[in-house]
Amino acid sequence: MFYRENGQFKASYVEDQRIFKVQQDRVAIIAIVAIAALLVPMLASDYLLRALLIPFLILSLAAIGLNILVGYCGQISLGTGAFMAVGAYAAWNLGVRVPETPLLLQILAGGACATAIGVLFGIPSLRLRGLYLAVSTLAAQFFLDWAFLRIPALTNYSTSGSVSVGSLSFFGLPVESAAQKYLFCLGFVVVFAVIAKNLVRSGTGRQWMAIRDMDIAAGVIGIRPAYAKLTAFAVSSFIVGVAGALWGFVHLGAWEPLAFGLDRSFQLLFMIIIGGLGSIAGSFFGAAFIVLLPIVLTNVPELFGLPLSVDTAAHLEHVVFGALIVIFLIAEPHGLARLWSIGREKLRLWPFPY
Amino acid sequence: MQNRIAQGIRGLAVAGTMAFALTAPSIAAAQAEQFIPLLVYRTGSFAPLGIPWANGKLDYLKMVNERDGGVNGVKLSYEECETAYNTDRGVECYERLKAKNGGGSLFDTQSTGITYAVMDKAPLDKVPVMTMGYGRSDSADGSVFPWSFPMLGTYxxxxxxxxxxxxxxxxxxxxxxxxxxxxxxxxxxxxxxxxxxxxxxxxxxxxxxxxxxxxxxxxxxxxxxxxxxxxxxxxxxxxxxxxxxxxxxxxxxxxxxxxxxxxxxxxxxxxxxxxxxxxxxxxxxxxxxxxxxDRGKAHDDILKHVYDKDQGSANSRDEVGTVAHTRGMMIQMLTVEAIRTAQEKYGKGKPVTPEQVRWGLENLDITQARLDELGFGNLMRPVKTSCADHMGSSWARxxxxxxxxxxxxxxxxxxxxxxxxxxxKAGAEKYAKEKGLTPRDCSKE
Structure with missing residues (x-):
């Protein structure tokens, strides 16, 4: 009823190439961003911002990065955690060695370093496919974990190998309170989500998808596989690296290689599988599912005043969470994004489905 | 009292709901208690150590409430939060509990990773972090790390x-x-x-x-x-x-x-x-x-006041007296004594804020006589902290x-x-330089 597009005509190419072709979608997305930027920092509690929304935003960003590689270009990667670590450690090193560097530049430089490392570890993808590629990216994870533990120069000879950042400021504005940190992350997420969405609709993005769907056929129609695969690795690693730098700088403040271990790589991979491969919106759904749901689940018994001990609650959380993953994947193997788009199609036709 | 009634009436009139009237008494009740957040790992790969440790922490609090009725009449309230030794979860727990029920008195994170992550947040939130026997070793220097307390020894x-x-x-x-x-x-x-x-x-x-x-x-x-x-x-x-x-x-x-x-x-x-x-x-x-x-009188007190009343945290009485359980008791004893010290300065019989607990931790002076009284006489040696020394003592066997x-x-x-x-000194100086901190001058305090 409210979701009807009668009378919305596309009169120019610009209108035809919009990201959100339906007016209601445009209004909704602007409203969501406006609420996220204006209302949420005013109303949300410190806990909600620091413990839930900031990690959600940063991991959504990382999931977008990974989705470009896995969802759009079809190259499986198990080294996402390591590329995040590269972003975090590179940004940190720049900050320690050249203290005058502004925060934004540090974070982007972290992304740039992650790009270089990502492309390097993307080279095997020119010869390897599927599971074999997954194993070779696993090597990146192990190697980089080892490097950050073992090479003292990378952690500025910190005795324990753990590093930490001081107070942050963004062009003179402090990034200290929960709301400031939240807005800082939100800015990155919005900018990179728009860039990513436009990239996947561009010629480059179509090349990635052609490679994903059938690389031989893509080669036959004149797409260079090496170029397409390596650009996917580069763009993906850049975004993942920026997310890593944000995770270290804004969310944790102090970290050790364990924060970017293999578990993180799996976590991100699960996010995009559950959220939806090849969908920017899916990255957000997946991140919400993996980050927010467990915390909500642990708090449920307490909300209802059930006297459960913390370990029982923790075990229960794992059981329910695992079951939900299975249920969602059986209901819709293409992820939450697909469920959402089915719902949307139904809404467009309602009340006269055919 | 009248004020609260007036508030209640206003709340009812304005909101037109019962919600305010229902929540008001619980806020008042929470204020009379001292809240101690407990970060624990009862699940995960380190759980065999984490469980008795967490039980020890819990049992000591129960015992103090039962035996002494709290600290100078202020009951101790507590809440556990499961971290599974995971830094992300630990940070979430810290954020959840730091401002709860009038403020978490102090955090014992039970993990080096969580300590590092929380240590930079604690000064901003004004919450002390006690890391008995672990932590960051150079945080023993209280002039650079005012909010960190690696009590009784570091690595x-x-x-x-x-x-x-x-x-x-x-x-x-x-x-x-x-x-x-x-x-x-x-x-x-x-x-x-x-x-x-x-x-x-x-x-x-x-x-x-x-x-x-x-x-x-x-x-x-x-x-x-x-x-x-x-x-x-x-x-x-x-x-x-x-x-x-x-x-x-x-x-x-x-x-x-x-x-x-x-x-x-x-x-x-x-x-x-x-x-x-x-x-x-x-x-x-x-x-x-x-x-x-070793075993001391404190163990007997826990058995008598907690386990004999079927309030014990552990499944079996045998756990009391094991190394990890005793360690939990010691941590909690220091916590309770820090709260007591803070109360002596800021008002006996009243709950103290986390900031005041920090003062208590920094001015802790547990003599041998006091240890005997507490039942830790043969378990510990005296502890005395100061601005420059946040460790208190380094005795060990x-x-x-x-x-x-x-x-x-x-x-x-x-x-x-x-x-x-x-x-x-070197570690603390490096930290202060990296963070751009100016160390406190301990000779002036």
Whole structure:
């Protein structure tokens, strides 16, 4: 009823190439961003911002990065955690060695370093496919974990190998309170989500998808596989690296290689599988599912005043969470994004489905 | 009172709901209690250590509420939050509990990773962090780390004491010269932290230090122990956690390395680490934080006031008196005493804010007489903290597994501060420089 597009005509190419072709979608997305930027920092509690929304935003960003590689270009990667670590450690090193560097530049430089490392570890993808590629990216994870533990120069000879950042400021504005940190992350997420969405609709993005769907056929129609695969690795690693730098700088403040271990790589991979491969919106759904749901689940018994001990609650959380993953994947193997788009199609036709 | 009634009426009138009237009394009730957040890991791979530790912390609070009715009449309230030794979860727990019920008095994070992540947040939130026996070793310098309290010892003091005991067994510190000691460590910030102290000691006494990392979680140590068999170090210092400890002892058995020449750090020295190995672990040494392998009057109090009333946190009474459980009790005793000290300054019988608890932690003075009174007389040595010294004391003893239980097998040792202090100072200065902090001037406080 409210979701009807009668009378919305596309009169120019610009209108035809919009990201959100339906007016209601445009209004909704602007409203969501406006609420996220204006209302949420005013109303949300410190806990909600620091413990839930900031990690959600940063991991959504990382999931977008990974989705470009896995969802759009079809190259499986198990080294996402390591590329995040590269972003975090590179940004940190720049900050320690050249203290005058502004925060934004540090974070982007972290992304740039992650790009270089990502492309390097993307080279095997020119010869390897599927599971074999997954194993070779696993090597990146192990190697980089080892490097950050073992090479003292990378952690500025910190005795324990753990590093930490001081107070942050963004062009003179402090990034200290929960709301400031939240807005800082939100800015990155919005900018990179728009860039990513436009990239996947561009010629480059179509090349990635052609490679994903059938690389031989893509080669036959004149797409260079090496170029397409390596650009996917580069763009993906850049975004993942920026997310890593944000995770270290804004969310944790102090970290050790364990924060970017293999578990993180799996976590991100699960996010995009559950959220939806090849969908920017899916990255957000997946991140919400993996980050927010467990915390909500642990708090449920307490909300209802059930006297459960913390370990029982923790075990229960794992059981329910695992079951939900299975249920969602059986209901819709293409992820939450697909469920959402089915719902949307139904809404467009309602009340006269055919 | 009238004010609250007026507020209640206004609330009813404005909101037109019962919600306000229902919540108002609970806020008032919470204010009369001192809230202590408990970060625990009862699940995950380190749970065998985490469970008795968490139970010890919980039991002591229950006992104080039961026996003394709280601290000067202020009941202690508490809430556990499960971290599973995961830093992300630990940070979430910290954020959830820091402002709850009038403010979390202090955080004992039970994890090096969480400590590092929380340490920079704590000064902004004005919440003290106590890391008894772990933490960040250089945070003993209270002038740079006003909110961190690595009470009773750090990894650096522990390293020094282990080397002292080795020297004693070899017949004097001069006998260490030219000898080889191996450090088998968990490859994480936790395991790496003792290395600077051991290197400084190696330089001082002229022994050679072999640092052998073991990849977490530590189930694969064949290569490490083959190297030990090849290089034949005099002693092995084991900086292990969780499954790594029993694995190391079994590997030592397999390669024929004598267990009585092994020293574990306190996290590798609880019953759960050796119980399943039993006799084969006989002779295995570990350093105890103070004297945590013994029993004192405090244990009897817990059994009498908590377990006899069926309020115990552990499934069995036998857990009371184990090393990890006692450690939890000691942590909580220091917490409660810090709250008591803060109350003496800021008003007896009233709950204190986390900021006031910090003052209490910094001005703690637990004498031997007070320890006897608390039932820790034979477990601990006096503790006195100050602005410059957030550790309070560094006394420790060595305990040895006799096949069935741990026995205290050494006298009290105190760490050699001429080795540890320069490291603390250097580390704290570096930290202050990295963060752009100006250290407090402790002589003025």
């Amino acid at each position: 650096w003091t522990a390293s020094d004491i282990i080397v002292q005991d080795i020297a004693k067994k070899m017949g004097g510190a001069d006998k260490l010269k030219g000898k080889k000691l191996a450090l088998v460590y968990h490859d994480s910030p936790y395991g790496k932290e003792p290395i600077p102290a051991l290197q400084a000691l190696a330089q001082k006494y002229g022994f050679e230090l072999m640092a052998l990392p073991v990849v977490a979680p530590g189930v694969e140590q064949k290569a490490t122990w083959l190297q030990i068999r090849k290089e034949r170090p005099e002693y092995v210092i084991l900086w292990a956690a969780g499954i790594m400890t029993p694995t190391a002892i079994r590997e030592a058995q397999a390669t024929g390395f004598p267990r009585d020449k092994m020293y574990g750090i306190w996290w590798a020295g609880s019953e759960s680490d050796v119980k399943d190995i039993g006799a084969a672990a006989k002779g295995y040494n570990a350093i105890a934080i103070q004297g945590s392998a 060595i305990i040895t597994w006799n096949g069935q239980k741990y026995e205290t097998t050494s006298d009290w040792y105190e760490a050699d501060m001429s080795v540890v202090n320069p490291l603390v």
